[in-house]
Amino acid sequence: MSLPACFASPDAAPAALPLVLVDPGTFEAWRGAQPAAVVAWLDAHAFSPKSGAPLLVPGADGRPAFALAGVSDARDPLALAHLPSLLPAGSYRLSAESPVRPEAGQALLGWGLGAYRFERYLKPARAPARLVLENAEAGESEAFALLKAATLVRDLVNTPTEHMGPAELEAVAVRLAQAYGGQCRSVVGDALNDQNFPAIHAVGRASHRAPRLVELNWGDDSHPRLAIVGKGVCFDTGGLDIKPADGMRNMKKDMGGAAHALGLAQLVMALKLPVRLQLLVPAVENAIGPNAFRPGEVLATRQGLSVEVDNTDAEGRLVLCDALTYAAEAKPALLMDFATLTGAARIALGPDLPALYANDERLAADYLAAGEAARDPLWRMPLWRPYLSYLKSNVADLANSGASRMAGSITAALYLERFVPEGQAWSHVDVYAWNDSDRPGKPAGGEAQGLRAAWGLLKARFGKK
Incomplete structure (x- = not known):
């Protein structure tokens, strides 16, 4: 397997510069064991063991003898994420004399996440520093699969809509099916109506790019x-209830749920989880045109419930409801969905904490535990069913939105739950899929959030005992 540019194979170790890691708990003892010249160098540069700028320490010949870096918590998956861009270009190997040694998989994951840059249109100013992998099998490890999945999510979300429309999302699913021995099919355009996916068709019909339901x-x-569903709204103008400019600026990321679903499906297949996987991506563009769906219209759905369109900008739940109904027809052991569904979830929890909804207490507890174990947290929100009154319609079974701005993320989840049969274990994650600013391991732009948590849940639930 080819390695990303931020890694070097184990045979590069002899020529690589040793990397010594310290933390606040180990630094003083390590410093006290160093030669006087090294101590003087550390003091001259006011080196701190806290996570920050690394330091090259010279040997007797004046050339770097090793690199020294501080980490705050070696168990954090992002413990090394600051180093690929702060260390000078070149290859580094974790020193056997390092008082702090992250687990090999954690080191690989954090280094790779920190080195990531979206390079399709703009090449980075410099190459990342390279970490020498400890063994030749690292490219087949779970950590490497997690890194590849997170990179896939980031790349998909970062790609502008002209290069990531419904057909391009379908092509990603086809590529994954071909790579891992799956089968992929799509229901496209007017065939959505013929095959009873009317809500997906209604949302996407105004675009010049045909809507579709992609199934792997x-x-x-x-x-x-196992059924995984991801919201694939490749761009969201808001429809006839058009968004303001600042609300539309980053709507290339409105397929972030589909990106997460594709990334998780790749993990399932790459790591050969013993499940029968069904991945569903309703892929549309919520565009404005003469045949755009309108406020006040009553839409049919696959389940048979009628839905009054209160707001065309609440379109994600419309495409998801047909896909959820279809997924539930096969009675999966678990039905999961991911969606960049509401701004209300961000108001409640901020940009970094996805909102988790689940109709099963054990499922919710296991999901949260997996997130805690993976340092990939989510926050459970309530399916507070009295709030269904906010979705009341006088002309249909329910509305897709309502006049009240209260509990927006909860009401969206309650809408989806109406399309999940009673007794069907189901989770819904309302995810931002975006970093607003650059941080170590979290570059500005598309982001995989809750992906490691979801994989941890699936591995615990379906993995070989």
């Missing part, structure tokens, strides 16, 4: 069935 199937029929 993989795995053994004898294994438990």
Whole structure:
């Protein structure tokens, strides 16, 4: 397997500069064991063991003898994320004499996440520093699969809509199916109506790029069935209830739920989780045109419920409801969905903490525990069913939105729950899929949030015992 540019194979170790890691708890003891010249160099540069700028320490010949870096918590997946861009270009290997040694998988993941840059249109000013992998099998490890999945999510979300429309999202699913031995099919354009996906068709019909439902199937029929659904609104103008300019600026990321679903599906297949996977991506562009769906219209849905369109900018739940209904028809052991669904979730929890909804207490507890174990947290929000009154319609079974601005993320989740059969285990993650600013391991732009948590949940639930 080819390695990203931020890694070097183990045979590069002899020529690589040793990297010594310290933290506030180990620094003083390590410093006290160093030669006087090294101590003087550290003091001259006011080196701090806290996570920050690394320091090259010279040997007797004046050339760097090793690199020294501080970490705050070696168990944090992002402990090394600041180093690829702060260390000078070149190759580094974790020193056997380092008082702090992250687990190999954590080091790989954090280094790779920190080195990531979206390079499709703008090449970075410099190459990242390279970490020498400890063994030749690292490219087949779970950590490497997690890094690849997170990179896929980031790349998809970062790609502008002209190069990431419904057909391009479909092409990603086709590529994954071909790579891992799955089967992919799509229902496109007017065939959505013919095959009873009317809500997906209604949302996407105004675009010059045909809406579609993309379906990938993989795995053994004898294994438990897992359904993953991702909102694939490739651009959201808001429809006829058009967004203001600042609200529309980053709407290329409104397919972030689909990106997460594709990334998680890639993990399932790459790591051969013993499940029967069904991935569904309703892929549309919520555009404005003469045949755009309108406020006040009553839409049909696959489940048979009628939905009054209160607001065309609440379109994600409309495409998801048909896909959720379809996924539930096969009675999966678990039904999961991911969506950049509401700004209300960001108001409640901020940009970094995805909102988790689940209709099963054990499922919710396991999901939260997996997030805590992976240092990839989510926050559970309530399916407070009295708030369904906010979605009341006088002319249809329910509305897709309502006049009240109260509990917007909860009401969106309650809408989705109406399309999940009673007794069907289901989770919904309302995710931002974006970093507003640059931080170590979290570059500005598209982001995978809750992906490691979701994988931890699936591994615990379906993995080989």
